[in-house]
Amino acid sequence: MIARTFALLTLTITAAHAEVAKIDPAKAKQTAEQVCAACHTADGNSVNPMYPKLAGQHQEYITKQLHNFKAANGKPAERNNPIMLGMATPLTEEDIKGLAAYFSQQKLKPDTAKNMKTVTVGQKLWRAGDASRGLPACGGCHGPSGLGIPGQYPRLQGQLSGYVETQLKSFRLGERANDPNGMMRAVASHLTDTEIQAVADYVAGLR
Template sequence: MKTPASLLLAAVLAASALPTWAQQPAASAAAPAAAAAPGASGLTVAPPQASSSAPAPGPGAATPSATAPNAVAPATAGVKVDVAAGEAKYTAVCAACHGAAGNSGTPANPRLSQQHDAYIVKQLQEFKSGKRPNPIMQGFASQLSEQDMKNVAAYLGTQKAKTGFATDKELVSLGEKIYRGGIQNRQIPACAGCHSPNGAGVPAQYPRLSGQHAAYTGSQLVAFRDGIRKNSPQMSQIAAKLNDREIRAVADYIAGLR
């Protein structure tokens, strides 16, 4: 029969012989408490991560991948224009009214040659959506896809515009004054400030005006003034201050710009 002292010694030896995995549950139970411990700022602080042999992420690691679900690609990303396809589409759909290579011979129909492609695409989109109301142009624009619009615009941008001429000698000096200097006492800005001194415009911002038919330019200024055309608040505000004589004068002067 074993004595109490010998029994106590046997129990101590048995406890020290337990395998290391037998003590792991206790350590694991403490881990959640460490993970939820708030830091000094009150935010939850994650416990230190175990070291790994994997290399640390480089500076580009924070950049979302191209396939990330929330990534938004630019509207023109990957879009390539086809000038030849644009010429074919223009010839089939547009040339009857706007002339070969965009050089319209009809005063009521604008010349489109050498126009900035971004401006043409914007106008076609707005004809198609109805934002710029015109039943005839809406019908034609509705036949065009976004790619068609870009192709046609690219083609027209490569075509050389024919020169135009001012014809109203009585008004040409007034037209020049308004185009180059505006009318200061009525807060009418100079057209040249946005469309450039020679009417070349500014790509992606302001259209080319040089050589445009006076009848077409005049009709658009009246449409802006009278609230018929509403797709340029800036032009609506300017045109609202012009009378019929001033519109005829500046339109005629623009026709002779080169």
């Protein structure tokens, strides 16, 4: 029994190493430079609020989003985005894992907060939420400094404020619906446009 267990453990470890070995850093870098750079820049530090910064983002989160952009088994993509559908569809599992690893290892060049008048509002919502409306603190999931939790919640620290604002509004409208258990849709439904702008700007300035 012990020998069998050991053999199974060995096979599992070997398979895990084989999975890691499939990632080709040189190929991932080439794909990032030739395919992703036009929108996200080669090192994932987008300056256009239409496209998120990917540098320093959790590998697991990037992997999930790339999968969500792809249509699979006759079903539409979980995350509706015509541009990313076209970009993600040709990617193999190896490509996805390679790109996720590549961008997660890049150094983030963070955005900055631009509207000091709303910092107090954004800070309050980030740190404490609003219990009277059933609104949890953003930092409760994404962390006090916006670093997130790998495998659970994305890093938002220094993300482009315009991108965060757009995503929160998309969650509120239900246009983006790839959040587990509708968590972000529920949160965003409590936020006004002014509050969304305040939180997005606060996020951009988090360090």
